[in-house]
Amino acid sequence: MGEPSHEATATVHGDEGEEPAGAAAMFANDRASQHLGITVDDHGPGWAQCSMTITEIMTNGHDITHGGYVFLFADTTFAMACNYPGSITVASGGDIDFLKPTFMGDHLIAHGREVVKQGRSGVYDVEVRRGDEIIAVYRGRSRTLPPPKPTTTSP
Template sequence: MRMRSVGPGQAVLEMDVAPHHLNGHAICHGGFIFALADSAFAYACNSHNRRAVAQHNTISFIAPARLGDRLTATAREITLSGRSGVYDVEVRRGDGALIALFRGCSRTVRGTHIPEEFPEVQEDNS
């Protein structure tokens, strides 16, 4: 997986389907597609510098992805209210075909990723 972009309430990740991603039907295993979508969701719901975890996720597989396909997962925030957020992720193939739709619900927990206040820097005058 590669991160293409992350911003407030959004994230874009991509991956190329390799031989180890294939299932017994010679298509990309749904678990890998779910992992791509879930990772985009995780970056999007943690993008406000508030620690967030998944509360509930669903995915609908629309079309198969095949060996060599480049998949792009685009996550966007639908709502963030209090400690709860809802995010939709579209997984598309390089030609734009829709592969899967994912919806993730997040719950904010205590803490931040980056301290809100940085300690003052002390000058060394020695």
């Protein structure tokens, strides 16, 4: 299924070996995106590119792609763009405009980029394309969670 590219597999080096960090860590556990065949083509701080091919199971009763799958694809790209190494960032909201229908077999590419990041909040735009056509635009709002509090153990 979907796998991050070499760029999406940044790791954090620690005493216990290497562990995925940021977007790579999130995608490593993102079973929904992997199940749909979404791939992370490339990403870096504040941006990402992902791709997905529409399968028969993703089509609705009109034989066009169900909007929920396009939303999930754009939302995954947004997540790859906003999850920096060393932080856990989640969506606080997201909106999508569907501009053109897509169909079984269409190959989609999504480009996400940071518009603004202030403190723990951010805004990101994602364009979903089929070739040169923009088929949907998505705006996601993010919130970076505070670092977890250290746990204390009793002797």
